[in-house]
Amino acid sequence: MDPLRVQTAQNVDLAFATAGLGYRILAWLIDGLIILAYMYFVFQIMGRLEIGGNGATTVFVVLFLPVILYHLLWEVFFEGRSPGKMVLKIRVARLDGAQPTLGQYLLRWLLRLVDVTFSSGTVAIIAVAVTKSAQRLGDVAAGTTVVRIHRRVKLSEVHYRKLASDYVPSFPEAERLADADIRTLRAVIVKLRLEKKSRATQNLARRAKTAVENRLSIEPIHMPPEAFLRTIVDDYTAAHDRYDG
Numbered sequence: 001m002d003p004l005r006v007q008t009a010q011n012v013d014l015a016f017a018t019a020g021l022g023y024r025i026l027a028w029l030i031d032g033l034i035i036l037a038y039m040y041f042v043f044q045i046m047g048r049l050e051i052g053g054n055g056a057t058t059v060f061v062v063l064f065l066p067v068i069l070y071h072l073l074w075e076v077f078f079e080g081r082s083p084g085k086m087v088l089k090i091r092v093a094r095l096d097g098a099q100p101t102l103g104q105y106l107l108r109w110l111l112r113l114v115d116v117t118f119s120s121g122t123v124a125i126i127a128v129a130v131t132k133s134a135q136r137l138g139d140v141a142a143g144t145t146v147v148r149i150h151r152r153v154k155l156s157e158v159h160y161r162k163l164a165s166d167y168v169p170s171f172p173e174a175e176r177l178a179d180a181d182i183r184t185l186r187a188v189i190v191k192l193r194l195e196k197k198s199r200a201t202q203n204l205a206r207r208a209k210t211a212v213e214n215r216l217s218i219e220p221i222h223m224p225p226e227a228f229l230r231t232i233v234d235d236y237t238a239a240h241d242r243y244d245g
Contacts, residue, residue, distance in 0.1 A: 017200070018134045019090040019146040021125065028121070030084030035067055072109040076102060085146070093147045095133060100144050108138030167238050173216040174232045175239035182236050185212070185229050192226050205229065 042063045074082040079099060080092030092108070094100050100108075115124040115136045124136040133145045188208045195201040205225035212232055213220055221228055 017148045017195070017198070019088070019148050020134065021128050023088050023090050023148065024128060024134075024146055025125070027082065027084035027088045027090060028116075030087055031070070031082050032084075034083055035070060039063060039067065071112065072105060075109075076105050080105075089149045090146050091149055092144055094144055100142065104142040104144055107142040108136075108144055111136075111138035111141055114138075161234070161237070163234060163238050167234070169235035169238050170231050171216070171218065171235050172239070173218060174235035176216065177212075177232070177236055181212075181215070182233055184208070185233055189226065189229055189233070 046059065046063070071082055075092050078086075081090075085091055092100055092105070094104065115121075115127065115138050127136045127140070128134045131140065133139075135145050139145050185208060188205055191201050192205055202225070209225040209228050210220075212229070223231070
């Protein structure tokens with residue numbers, strides 16, 4: 001079955017949507033204003049302290065180094081979010097929805113020179129506009145993208161629920177599914193609850209329903225995808241006694 005590639009550990013985002021070009025440009029503008037304000041403030045302080053050419057090292061460390069490392073440090077220490085991204089409620093994420101590694105943050109930051117700095121953002125805009133997952137070149141190389149944050153999903157929201165003692169499975173075949181399959185279905189159900197009106201989410205649920213029907217070799221069932229997926233999860237729970245108390 002085509003997996004829903006999201007992280008399902010405690011307190012991570014199960015549901016997300018790729019941030020569009022507009023979100024990313026606005027976040028970039030906010031970060032740019034913050035950087036300009038910082039540089040202006042530092043210039044004023046240095047002018048008053050009369051730090052000139054003789055303090056070249058100080059100028060580099062205090063003024064230019066924070067600007068150069070701005071995006072890398074914010075994203076590494078604040079879960080893929082710079083101030084601009086925080087305002088727009090977006091963050092850097094791996095393509096499976098998990099938090100990137102330090103190496104991935106570093107790679108996308110290095111390629112920022114090509115994407116943004118040397119091309120004045122032109123390369124990044126074109127790449128985000130034409131790639132399937134709205135990725136600039138740094139994202140493509142690092143296996144990341146920028147996603148919109150909806151809200152955190154607690155572990156309690158994806159527990160197996162306790163069933164009635166006289167529960168009768170509608171699809172006994174569900175017991176043949178693997179734990180990984182059921183985790184995927186539960187993630188789809190949570191995504192449906194968070195993005196009920198999203199066409200992409202509804203399409204995802206329909207694909208998950210078809211995948212389950214194919215996996216279990218059952219005829220297409222005339223049930224709404226969400227109801228079907230919930231029933232499959234309950235049937236699996238009943239067969240394996242997998243509810244959480």
